Amino acid sequence: MKLHVLTPGLLTTVQDAGRFGWRHLGVAHCGALDVAAAMLANHLVGNRPDEAVLELTLQGPALRFERAVRLAICGARVLARFECKDGNRHVVEAGRPVTLPPGVLRIGNLRDGARAWLAFAGGIDVPLKLGSRSTDLRGGFSGLEGRALRSGDELKLRAPPRLSCTRPRMPKWWIDPHFDERGLPIRYVPSQSPVELGGRAWQVSARSNRQGLRLEGAVLESLPGEEISAPVAPGTVQLPPDGKPIVLLADAQTVGGYPRVGHVIAADLPRLAHLCPGEIVRFQSCDAQTATRLACAARARIARIRLMTDKYVIDQPSRGN
Amino acid sequence: MSFPPEAEFEAIADDALVLRIGDRIDSRTNARVHALCERIRAQRPVWLRDLVPAYASVGVFFDPLLIEAGALETWLRTTLDTLPAATKKAADSTRIVDIPVVYGGDAGPDLESAAAELGLTPAEVVERHASAEYTVAMIGFAPGFPYLLGLDPALALPRLATPRISVPAGSVGIGGTQTGIYPRESPGGWRLIGRTPLVLFDPSRDLPALLAPGDRVRFVATDAGA
Numbered sequence: 377m378k379l380h381v382l383t384p385g386l387l388t389t390v391q392d393a394g395r396f397g398w399r400h401l402g403v404a405h406c407g408a409l410d411v412a413a414a415m416l417a418n419h420l421v422g423n424r425p426d427e428a429v430l431e432l433t434l435q436g437p438a439l440r441f442e443r444a445v446r447l448a449i450c451g452a453r454v455l456a457r458f459e460c461k462d463g464n465r466h467v468v469e470a471g472r473p474v475t476l477p478p479g480v481l482r483i484g485n486l487r488d489g490a491r492a493w494l495a496f497a498g499g500i501d502v503p504l505k506l507g508s509r510s511t512d513l514r515g516g517f518s519g520l521e522g523r524a525l526r527s528g529d530e531l532k533l534r535a536p537p538r539l540s541c542t543r544p545r546m547p548k549w550w551i552d553p554h555f556d557e558r559g560l561p562i563r564y565v566p567s568q569s570p571v572e573l574g575g576r577a578w579q580v581s582a583r584s585n586r587q588g589l590r591l592e593g594a595v596l597e598s599l600p601g602e603e604i605s606a607p608v609a610p611g612t613v614q615l616p617p618d619g620k621p622i623v624l625l626a627d628a629q630t631v632g633g634y635p636r637v638g639h640v641i642a643a644d645l646p647r648l649a650h651l652c653p654g655e656i657v658r659f660q661s662c663d664a665q666t667a668t669r670l671a672c673a674a675r676a677r678i679a680r681i682r683l684m685t686d687k688y689v690i691d692q693p694s695r696g697n
Numbered sequence: 698m699s700f701p702p703e704a705e706f707e708a709i710a711d712d713a714l715v716l717r718i719g720d721r722i723d724s725r726t727n728a729r730v731h732a733l734c735e736r737i738r739a740q741r742p743v744w745l746r747d748l749v750p751a752y753a754s755v756g757v758f759f760d761p762l763l764i765e766a767g768a769l770e771t772w773l774r775t776t777l778d779t780l781p782a783a784t785k786k787a788a789d790s791t792r793i794v795d796i797p798v799v800y801g802g803d804a805g806p807d808l809e810s811a812a813a814e815l816g817l818t819p820a821e822v823v824e825r826h827a828s829a830e831y832t833v834a835m836i837g838f839a840p841g842f843p844y845l846l847g848l849d850p851a852l853a854l855p856r857l858a859t860p861r862i863s864v865p866a867g868s869v870g871i872g873g874t875q876t877g878i879y880p881r882e883s884p885g886g887w888r889l890i891g892r893t894p895l896v897l898f899d900p901s902r903d904l905p906a907l908l909a910p911g912d913r914v915r916f917v918a919t920d921a922g923a
Contacts, residue, residue: 404840
């Protein structure tokens, strides 16, 4: 079973739950920027949570497939249209398992968020590299040849359960993995540095990418002294000499020399994936105990969604090689 | 020279912290970093996800469901305290990797200008660069990119004012007091004195990176045709 890429979208990459165990060799974590959303999309089509999905950025792709597929979209609101071979058009709803006959799926601009995740039953079939199928854009490997999708690409799917359908099937229920957290501050644990991120409005720079969320606004006083390069992680907030903070994301380099002012808590890290260029964002400090409590709450929320939808989801194929 | 009496911890994420054991780039501190990493790895802690040695610090990535950050700090402090004070690693217990390098010409476009700037002949730059023994202090910037300690101070060179848009894979460069090798084609501001045909990083190999933190490295000058 193959997906034919008619148009690739702005930046569409193959991602799974990311890479562990290779950071000492300079290999970034990568993986879906909102792993929970990718896991739920997988869950809806009956995949294991760490199966490879497509991560869409701001504008989605157009994909053609010659056999029936089951798919699910989670993340930002999307306008997804499907064109059957007989020419009939349908709107494809997100947040639920959708079974489509052969045809063309066109996903337009994303709304109310910068990214969405598109899972197919079986998962995207690219080889595991260093234990993950995630595209490493900076390292130039894994996923689809270490790069974003292009027109003309073909993506194989791993053996999904046999499906047959002649018209789209979509259940009436859907899931909404996100609380309405838009506009609420992003919580971070400050380091011992005297610089405060909170109490002011920041604007998300258009130069942000999967490596880092760049912030613009009132310039912070840069910290004195030269730093020896030290390990950094997704979530670490760096303050370069220009005084404009960078929140590192999943593709972050493994070591960095800029001073650090703290780190965004795990529970709020996925929210950074949804911020659009130009959007205003605020930060609020919190302590490590609160961060732990909120991370547990976020996990529990996802677990509840999975439990509630379990009975609607079909057999899970094994992960294979 | 002494180590800070108290190791410093800094949380860099909910699931990662940095243990800083020094505040300078020197081989003694870095040797202690590698010894500490070896000691941690030897105990195979179930919570360990990633261990990142750097010049004077170690990044510890853990599963927060299996250990709490406070307990981890205590554990790491104990591990550090029981580390022998003077880590004298016998040279023969460490891997030595020979890196063949074609110096100068198209392979090292900055060799001539670098030599002129240093007041040496190109042959002297090559001689000094290839006669030292280096240690992989850490790997970062890109997969497989080694930061090497041990550059002859006489070869220290400022970075290019305008970085190159594209540096070929395998390029050997000098940036400040450091020397390193570009694993793949990328932008870069280091002065390029040569190139190696070896592939530094290949995710499909059993050992994806040619060099690991703590390895010793020697550059061996070879002819372009060899």
